[in-house]
Amino acid sequence: MKLANGIFLGALAVCAIAIGARSLPASALPTHRVNVEAVLGVEQLDGKVSKYPRSLSEYGFFLDAAGREPDARVIPYELNTPLYSDGADKLRYIFLPEGATMTDTGEGGLLDLPVGSAIIKTFAFGGGEDQHYIETRLLLHRADGWLALPYKWNEEQTEAKLALVGARMELTRPDGETISYQVPNKNQCKQCHVKHDVVTPIGPKSRNLSRGWLAAQASAGRIEALPAIHDTVPQWEGRAHNSDKEALARGYLDVNCAHCHQPGGSASNSGLDLRWEQKDTYAVGIRKPPVAAGRGAGGHKVSIAPGDPDASILLYRMSSTEPGVAMPELGRSTNDDDGIAAIRAWIESMEASS
Numbered sequence: 001m002k003l004a005n006g007i008f009l010g011a012l013a014v015c016a017i018a019i020g021a022r023s024l025p026a027s028a029l030p031t032h033r034v035n036v037e038a039v040l041g042v043e044q045l046d047g048k049v050s051k052y053p054r055s056l057s058e059y060g061f062f063l064d065a066a067g068r069e070p071d072a073r074v075i076p077y078e079l080n081t082p083l084y085s086d087g088a089d090k091l092r093y094i095f096l097p098e099g100a101t102m103t104d105t106g107e108g109g110l111l112d113l114p115v116g117s118a119i120i121k122t123f124a125f126g127g128g129e130d131q132h133y134i135e136t137r138l139l140l141h142r143a144d145g146w147l148a149l150p151y152k153w154n155e156e157q158t159e160a161k162l163a164l165v166g167a168r169m170e171l172t173r174p175d176g177e178t179i180s181y182q183v184p185n186k187n188q189c190k191q192c193h194v195k196h197d198v199v200t201p202i203g204p205k206s207r208n209l210s211r212g213w214l215a216a217q218a219s220a221g222r223i224e225a226l227p228a229i230h231d232t233v234p235q236w237e238g239r240a241h242n243s244d245k246e247a248l249a250r251g252y253l254d255v256n257c258a259h260c261h262q263p264g265g266s267a268s269n270s271g272l273d274l275r276w277e278q279k280d281t282y283a284v285g286i287r288k289p290p291v292a293a294g295r296g297a298g299g300h301k302v303s304i305a306p307g308d309p310d311a312s313i314l315l316y317r318m319s320s321t322e323p324g325v326a327m328p329e330l331g332r333s334t335n336d337d338d339g340i341a342a343i344r345a346w347i348e349s350m351e352a353s354s
Helices: 036-040 186-193 211-219 236-241 245-256 313-318 337-349
Strands: 074-077 089-095 118-125 132-142 145-153 160-162 167-172 178-183
Touching (some): 132 167, 313 337
Antiparallel strands (some): 132 145, 145 160
């Protein structure tokens, strides 16, 4: 937007005063800033209010429009065990407003992020110069709660535009497999992020974050104190050297399934509770019959049949891509062979009499 005495460039808030600008020292010129007003959905510096900003660049989370260089207050993070999304890589970030801190909610659960925060997750395939961004999903913490918005990257990789209705595209992964990739629409984002009818984050739990990252945030004053429970969910990348089959499987189910399969989740009517902290084996699904035995059960009688993965509904649904059978039902069009193998190994390790 052009102003009388300068220019306002979206969320970058770059204003160069036309009269005498060249005579100003560099330190006197405004620097890059994250557009906190866009995060909050309130009046911005240009006087406009945008509840749903049309492009990712409007937020100013990144120094470049291509989304490769995060602002200093946009903090990268990784999960020990990540969500499977058709094999896409994830670039995850947390934005905290100036002076704000994260709070440990206890028991290894979600970090509490204050109003004005954002969780940013970009989905990509390939690496290095061949890395191709597909979409970026935002969770924005506004005064009235969390808002989930998806943004789809253009083919030129120069910008990501709001995709309220989602998108479906054919793409070829680096392994050569052609897949039908889905960018979720706004309502589908809510389906996974709703708990007790309230949109909530599901990723940054202290149990699934490394001690090193959490300690660095505490040292930088971004979190009040190092959470007592951290790093308990196993490192998925190191699974080949981890003999604890139960921990690997439970960590995988916690990340990939428990956001729906828990009390208050969108699939709470199944009676399954696949959260990491659940100790009741029946609630986890061991010898538990389905609440409603439809075709999704595949003729099997229990969610998990100890010692018999091929008689287990849970593994049957994980191994399917058929609509109405496949679980998770959103976020994938392909099977996660590594995840299936981990669940199979865990079930096989159970005593049939357990």
